Amino acid sequence: MFVKELTKKYDGKAVVDGVSFDIPKRSVISMIGPNGAGKSTVLNILSRLIARDSGLVDFEGQDISHWKSKELAKRLAILTQSNNIQMKLTVQELVTFGRFPYSGNHVTGEDMAIVERAIQYMELAPFRDRFIDELSGGQRQRALIAMVIAQDTEYVLLDEPTNNLDIYHATNMMKIVRRLCDDLGKTVILVLHEINYAAFYSDYICAFVDGRVARFGTVREVMNKEVLSKIYNVDFEILEIEGKPLSIYY
Amino acid sequence: MLTRAQRSNRKKLCIMAALVLLAAAAYMTVDVNFGNAKLLAYSMRIRAPKLLVMLITAFAIGGASLVFQSIINNTIVTPCLLGMNSLYTLIHTAVVFCVGSGSVLAANANAAFAIDLVLMGVTATLIYSYLFKKTKHNVLYVLLVGTVLTSFFSSVQSTMTRVMDPNEYDTLLTTLVASFSNVNAEIILFALAVLAAVIFLLRRELALLDVLTLGKEQAINLGVDYDRCIRRLLLGVTLAIAVATAMVGPISFLGLIIANLARQLLRTYRHTQLILGSALFGMIVLVGGQIIVEHVFTYAVPISVFITVGGGLYFLYLLLTRRRV
Secondary structure (H helix, E strand, O other): OEEEEEEEEEOOEEEEEEEEEEOOOOOEEEEEOOOOOOHHHHHHHHOOOOOOOEEEEEEOOEEHHHOOHHHHHHHEEEEOOOOOOOOOOEHHHHHHHHHHHHHOOOOOHHHHHHHHHHHHHOOOHHHOOOEHHHOOHHHHHHHHHHHHHHHOOOEEEEEOOOOOOOHHHHHHHHHHHHHHHHOOOOEEEEEOOOHHHHHHHOOEEEEEEOOEEEEEEEHHHHOOHHHHHHHHOOOEEEEEEOOEEEEEEO | OOOHHHHHHHHHHHHHHHHHHHHHHHHHHOOOOOOOHHHHHHHHHHHHHHHHHHHHHHHHHHHHHHHHHHHOOOOOOOOOOOOHHHHHHHHHHHHHHHHOOOOHHHHOHHHHHHHHHHHHHHHHHHHHHHHHHHOOOOHHHHHHHHHHHHHHHHHHHHHHHHHOOHHHHHHHHHHHOOOOOOOOHHHHHHHHHHHHHHHHHOHHHHHOHHHHOOOHHHHHHOOOOHHHHHHHHHHHHHHHHHHHHHHHOOOOOHHHHHHHHHHHHHOOOOHHHHHHHHHHHHHHHHHHHHHHHHHOOOOOOOHHHHHHHHHHHHHHHHHHHOOOO
16 A cells, blocks of 8 residues: 555645655554644545545555445544444444444354454453443543454554543553554554654654655654654654663653 | 344334324224214225325334434434425425416426425435535534524515415415324325335435444445435435425424434434334324324314424423533
8 A cells, every 4th residue: 555645735725745655564654743744634535534635545556546435444444533423332233333344234143253352352341232422432442443453454544543541541552553463464554642652562653744744764763863853843852662762852 | 133122122113013003093983983884984084094194204204304313413403403394395385486376286286296306305405415515514503504594495485475376375375384184195195105215215325324323434434435325315304304294294393302212212223223113103193192182172283283392392301411412
C-alpha cells in the first residue's frame, strides 16, 4: 500500500498537501504531529471515509476507489474517534458485527469462534452482555477494537486508539497493537498523540507538519532531538530505555 | 441460535399481535346489531375499510418512523417533525390549486394519489438527502431546518388556500384533516401495492439497517455503500409517509410514540423485530383509540387530538429523560 501526492482542501485551505509515502507490510506505523497537521485526515483518506481532492491511494496494485467496498472491508479495517451508537446493542453483538463483511446477517459457528477470540483478546468477557451505552468510555473503545479484531483484516487503521483510556488500558492497547503485528502479521497504521508510545511500540514513525510529511523513517531516525524540536517547536531530550529512544519535552 | 432476549422478544411480539387481533375483533363487533342482516351488512361495509386503513396506516407510519430514526441515528426524530406531513399537504393543495378540484387529476382518488406520491417522492428525497449531507447528519441542525421547513410549507399552503375558490377549498379540506372517521378507502389497493413495492425494492437496504445504526464510519468500514443506501431508504420512508397521509391525513406524533415504545419494550438492535413491534404498537393505538373515540366520546373528539396531546407529552418526556440528544 502506498500513497502518492495526496491532497485535500477544506475551503481552499490545503489540510493535506502533496503527501507521499510507502507503507511497509507487517509493521506498526505511527503518525504523529501537532494538532491540525493532517494526520487524521490522511488516515481517513486511506480508509475511504473521506474523499481526496487529488493523488493516488494504491492498495494491492489498484487504486482504493476501484475496490468493491465489501471486499475492502475484508482487507482493511478502520476505527475512528466518532462513535455514536444509539442502539440497544450488547458488547457481544457489537463484536459480532465485525463478521458482517464475510457473513452478512447470518453468522456461522466459525464467525462465533473468531468473535469469542476477539472478546478474550480485549479482556471483555465480563462485559459481554452489557449494553454499549451503559459502558464507560474506555470500555466502549475496547469493545470497538474487539470488533475491528473480529473483522480479521490484513490492515488495521486506528485513529487515536489510546484516547480516553487510562494508563493501564492505553499501555495494554499499545501491546495489543504490537501483538496484532508480531503474532498475526497485520499492518497497523495509527494516529497517536503520545510520542513515547509511538517510539516504544512502532517500527516506523510518520511525522506530519502543516499537511506535509516532515519525516518518514524508522523510530530511531525520527526520534532525534533536532527532528522532533523542528516538528513540535518545543525543546526535546532523548533518553535510552531498554534500548529504545524515549523523549522528554519541556 | 436464539438467545434468551430474542426468545422473550418473540413472545412479546406474539402477545402484541394477539392484542391487535383482539382490538380488531372488538372494533368490528362492538354495538353491531347482529339480529338485523341489513344493518349488519351496513356496519361491516362501513367498518371493514376503516379497519383496513388503520392497519395499513399503522404499518406505514410505524415502519417509516423507525427506519427514519435509524437512518439519522437518533431516536427522538420522526419524519413529521421534519415537515414531511406539511410537504404532503402542500403538494396536495398545489395539485388542487393548479388543476382544480373538478379535474380528473384531483377528483379521481387514485390519480390524485399517484400524482402526490411522485411529487412527494422526488421533492422530499431531494430536500432531505441534501439536508443530511449538508449538515453531516447533525441532528440538531436537521431538526432546526425541519422546523423552519414545516412552517415554510404550511405558509405556502395557507397562501394558496386563501386565494382559492371557497368551494374548492371546502372539497380540499376534507382530505387534509386527519381523521379515521373520514378515511380515503378508495386507494387501499393502490396503497398496499406501493408499500409492497417499496419493501420489495428496498429488501437489501432494509437488511443493512442493523449495520447502518453503527454510524456512518462503521457502516463504511464494514463495506456498506452508505450514501446510496441512505438515499434509497429515505425514498422508501417518504413514500410510506405519503401513503399514510393520503389515507388519513397528517397524524404528527404517532410515529414518534410507537417507534420509541417498540424500542423501549424490545431493547434490541434487530430491525425486523423493531419494525414489527412499531407497526403492532401503531395498530393497537389506532384501533383501540378509534374504539374509544366512536363509542365513548361518540365522535366528539377526533383521535388525532389524543395522539397529538399524548405524543407531545411523550416527546417532552423523551427529551428530558435522555442523557444526550
